[in-house]
Amino acid sequence: MRLAEAWRVALDALRANRMRSALTMLGVIIGVASVVLLVAIGTGTKQKVEQQVEGLGSNLLLVVPGKLDVGTAPVVSPLTLKDVDAVSRVVGDPGRVAVTIASGATARAGARSDFTTVQGVLETTPTVFTRSLARGRYLTGADVDTSRRVAVLGASVARALFPDRDPLGQQIALAGVRFRVIGVFTPLGQSLGVDRDDEVHIPVTAAQRLWGTQRVDGIAVKAPDRERIDQLGDRIVAELSRRHPDTEFSAVTQQQILGVLGDILGVLTGVLAAIAGISLLVGGVGVSNIMLVSVRERTREIGLRKAVGARPRDIGVQFLLEAVLLTSIGGLTGMGLGVGTALLVDTVSPIPAAITWWSLALAFGVSAAVGIVFGVVPAQRAGRLDPVVALRAE
Amino acid sequence: MTLPVGVPAIEAVDVSRTYQLDGVSVPALRGVSFTIDSGEYVAVVGPSGSRKSTLMHLLGGLDRPTDGRLVIGGRDVATLSAPELATLRNETIGFVFQAFHLLPRTSAVDNVALPLVYRGIGARQRRDRAAATLGRVGLGHRLHHRPSQLSGGEQQRVAIARALVTDPAVLLADEPTGNLDSATGEAVLELLERLNAESGVALVMVTHDQEVAARARRQIAVRDGRVRSDAIHDRPLSGAVGRPATLDGAPSAEPRSVSGSGPGHPSGGSGGAAGATGRLSRPPSGRTAEGVGGDEPQAGGGS
Structure with a gap:
């Protein structure tokens, strides 16, 4: 009441x-x-x-030198393509292993230019990271083996360099070296304010030659199953540590990145x-x-x-x-x-x-x-x- | 609320009230003693500054004495917590203020029902009782009017109904006619006197007006925080205009023990005697009949 x-x-x-x-x-x-x-x-x-992050591909394992943590200084990678072969042997399937060596570079086509990220990669990248092409084809094993100067453009780069032309078959210059455009990625959009379409993929061998280095920055592995992903990571890290006793390696999963x-x-x-x-x-x-x-x-x-x-x-x-x-x-x-x-x-x-x-x-x-x-x-x-x-x- | 036989409505024994103003003790009431029995009609009279308001607040349980014993409705206020004192006010006291104190946005019937809210009575029953009580004060036709739609006299009658709805032992009226013209004031006084006569509720009227005070059978004169006189008039004349009020025990009044019943005096003594006087003398008194008879114009709708 x-x-x-x-x-x-x-x-x-x-x-x-x-x-x-x-x-x-x-x-x-x-x-x-x-x-x-x-x-x-x-x-x-x-x-x-x-x-x-989940769209990167499922069961992804990223292997990088140094500790993956917020606020840790990047480490110069001691990894080479020989290490990639060793990792492939641990995984048991080279088709599940991708690499990257990345650097900023200016891409030119005629009078136009675009500052972008050039990634040296293996032909396995679209499988490991679930990428698809809008036009043309991706790199092949032969392209990588023979360091062929071919390039696949991200959607933004393609738009910047060839706003009114079909980029396929055109020539672009990366650090003064000519590459032929063989494909264009499907747009991915932005992530955390970063344009994910602002990149150019070239064979890792060509990239190493372009920058005069033997290293690769990181290795990505698509694990066969989710259950043993951590175990696989441990084995890869163990193998790399055996080959490079002075360097610490980490293998992180998407779950950890998401975390x-x-x-x-x-x-x-x-x-x-x-x-x-x-x-x-x-x-x-x-x-x-x-x-x-x-x-x-x-x-x-x-x-x-x-x-x-x-x-x-x-x-x-x-x-x-x-x-x-x-x-x-x-x-x-x-x-x-x-x-x-x-x-x-x-x-x-x-x-x-x-x-x-x-x-x-x-x-x-x-x-x-x-x-x-x-x-x-x-x-x-x-x-x-x-x-x-x-x-x-x- | 009907008190058990022999329990005085209010009993004050050497009651004092001292205020603390900026660290200085200011005595307001200094040793006041008297007993008011159920059904009595008492005027507390005194000039402004005589501390009769302080006394009224104490008698109504709105304030507590700093010293002395004050028993309201059989309960010693010193022993009561704030919520218990609130319940005591709700059950024992009905206040009628000079300024009416009605809630402006609330209808007459809801204003009257307000005390019942704090008694935990259901809405329907509250309204029924409030409507019946408004009928008793002659406002059965004004249930849903707001205070602003009522005349001053009607507002004060709503306030009287609100005081009465809980069936209290004591009706405490503080200058009830102070904001009314003389004709309306007269009607309000007659209503209060009729209710006192009919229902046996003790009527304690605080006033500075000698003329108004003279209507009461008993007058307690207060000055400077002390009881100057406490006198019962054998045959007070209803509406006796121009009759000088008697202070200090004039010949026509029967003096009561005032200063005699000082501290330490057993409360049963004077209280019992006064109680007998009050209870026995009231009903056969001719004044009561006169009062009711003179109330005809307003009381037509009364129950």
């Missing part, structure tokens, strides 16, 4: 000051909406990156949510402020209610409900606004956004909690008012 009255009075109080209630709620609405939106963007980015990326993006999402949380906090302070005004305005009413038998708790609960109602209504509205904006952003902008139920539950829970936290002080103040003083207030 008392609680029902408290609800009724709280609702009535909000209705009596529509403008003030709406403005107070606006603070909470903006806070909750920004939490929902920014968490959605963080989550969407994470999901997209995960998709892309590291997930951690980074999780922190990012957390930071975004915390920044949005600050605005929610400011909204909460607004609620606290307006509740103090409300208590002051209704001092005489509080005095009267106490005179006719309201206990301190009855008064406290009444004002606490008013605060919780303010933030809950604001929270629900803010959730709607946040979800709507997130969907809009996801649709009309390249920024991905994904709504998760936990973020909605969190946003609503936090806004209700803000109501309680910031309503408690005004409510206690109301509950403790001396009825004699309260009745005298003007």
